[in-house]
Amino acid sequence: MQLLLVEDDAMLSSALRAGLERDGYQVDIASDAPAARLALTDHGYAAVLLDLGLPGGSGLQVLRSVRERYDTTPVLIMTARDQLSDRIAGLDAGADDYLVKPFQPDELGARLRAVLRRAFGRVAPVLTCKTVRLDPARREVTQNDQAVSLSVHEYRTLLALMERCGRVVTRQQLEEAVYGGDSTIESNTVAVYVHQLRRKLGDDLIATVHGHGYRMGDAR
Structure with a gap:
């Protein structure tokens, strides 16, 4: 952000x-x-x-x-x-x-x-999507009440996805969220962080929407 x-x-x-x-x-x-x-x-x-x-x-x-x-x-x-x-x-x-x-x-x-x-039209300070809960104030992530350890870039990627839970987030939007639009980053960097999030949170939580980007949670 x-x-x-x-x-x-x-x-x-x-x-x-x-x-x-x-x-x-x-x-x-x-x-x-x-x-x-x-x-x-x-x-x-x-x-x-x-x-x-x-x-x-x-x-x-x-x-x-x-x-x-x-x-x-x-x-x-x-x-x-x-x-x-x-x-x-x-x-x-x-x-x-x-x-x-x-x-x-x-x-x-x-x-x-x-x-x-x-x-963002949110009242609650804590984000919840499926089984994952993210508290921006404390920078804490839990899944099924168990703490999840994330790197800074993994956290920023997850935050961008959870802020738009149920909606498609483009690769460009994720790059902006993680790096502020730095044009020098590798083209597959976002995919790497999504892969790491899937490894830690489960393969079924983040869907690839081919030709568009990624979506966390059920489509709205």
Whole structure:
């Protein structure tokens, strides 16, 4: 799942990126308003983490430009501006949530997961598909109540499949989920991780939909 982090403080953005990547996200960074606008025009992100005080323009201007295009990408504002009027302005401009600096990484993670759940139309924080249960908050996977150990890439592949349980997920979508669209990866990489998941979870849980991709669970 790929995020855009819009933050001009290099030390903070580096720390946030490291934490988010440990949680299984791929993170692009934009350090000013023009770079943020360009990234949001050229790429599709699962969510945007947006500072308000940016070189080359304000975060609110970036947010308004996104919403003027009818782009519904979830946006979580992170800012030191803690006045009620600032929070109202951000939410009215189209932000999905507003987090005041300084904040704890765990709170950012929880708010991000909540925003993503709403975007995916999920209320429950835990994903269930067939006999498999995945808790994104704890990065825990169980099958029939037994813990399953997965590598980072296996976990990201499974998460992408379970978020779309019952629907076909293309190889390109899985590549985006695992690697953020890195064009240098081998063409059979996704198939390798699907094979490893089948080995650990059972051959019948992930179906190959020839010519399209993969599906976990019964077709919808």
